[in-house]
Amino acid sequence: xxGLNLGCGTRIFKSTPEIEWINTDAVPGLDIDIVGDIRExxxxxxxxFEIIVAHHCFEHLGCxxxxxxxxxxxxxxxxxxxxxxxxxxxxxxxxxxxxxxTQLFLTNIYGPYDGxxxxxxxxxxxxxxxxxxxxxxxVWTKIQKFDYRQIPGADIARDDRWxxxxxxxx
Numbered sequence: 001x002x003g004l005n006l007g008c009g010t011r012i013f014k015s016t017p018e019i020e021w022i023n024t025d026a027v028p029g030l031d032i033d034i035v036g037d038i039r040e041x042x043x044x045x046x047x048x049f050e051i052i053v054a055h056h057c058f059e060h061l062g063c064x065x066x067x068x069x070x071x072x073x074x075x076x077x078x079x080x081x082x083x084x085x086x087x088x089x090x091x092x093x094x095x096x097x098x099x100x101x102t103q104l105f106l107t108n109i110y111g112p113y114d115g116x117x118x119x120x121x122x123x124x125x126x127x128x129x130x131x132x133x134x135x136x137x138x139v140w141t142k143i144q145k146f147d148y149r150q151i152p153g154a155d156i157a158r159d160d161r162w163x164x165x166x167x168x169x170x
Contacts (some may be wrong), residue, residue, distance in 0.1 A: 001050045003153070004074065006067075007038050007057025009119075016152040019051065026118040038067055048076045054083045055156055059121045060111065066123075072138035075170040082146050083134065084156060087164035088124035094162060108162065127164055134168050142169040 005013040005023045012031045013021040024034040058066040086108040094100035111121035146165035
């Protein structure tokens with residue numbers, strides 16, 4: 001099985017006997033297999049994938065720049081796209097009722113700036129908006145909330161309070 005960790009940053013997925021992971025990011029780093037902007041990296045990707053994980057990367061792109069259609073094209077029939085993004089609405093609510101500190105709130109709104117423009121957040125999502133984006137850009141057999149099941153080699157952060165995680169099946 002082949003998996004793609006899209007826009008991985010420092011969250012590298014390790015290949016296992018079950019899944020061979022390819023890690024991509026715009027910034028060179030240790031264990032990143034393909035360096036390039038995720039809007040362009042598709043030209044270099046070999047083969048098809050059973051799973052693509054876009055873990056906290058779509059918010060780093062501007063309006064309409066998320067490569068949902070390209071992900072769909074790179075998946076085999078029955079393959080899954082898992083998208084995890086900060087949920088803007090939940091973040092604001094948690095911050096306003098003092099259940100989230102300002103540093104965590106601002107990091108999720110503006111990004112964990114590391115000196116590169118790629119680390120800045122340029123767009124935001126809430127539940128209905130992400131569903132609409134995924135439905136609008138490709139035809140899926142199923143779209144559902146991601147169940148946070150264990151995926152061999154993957155390191156997917158879970159915080160139901162403010163992370164929005166969806167799975168779209170081709």
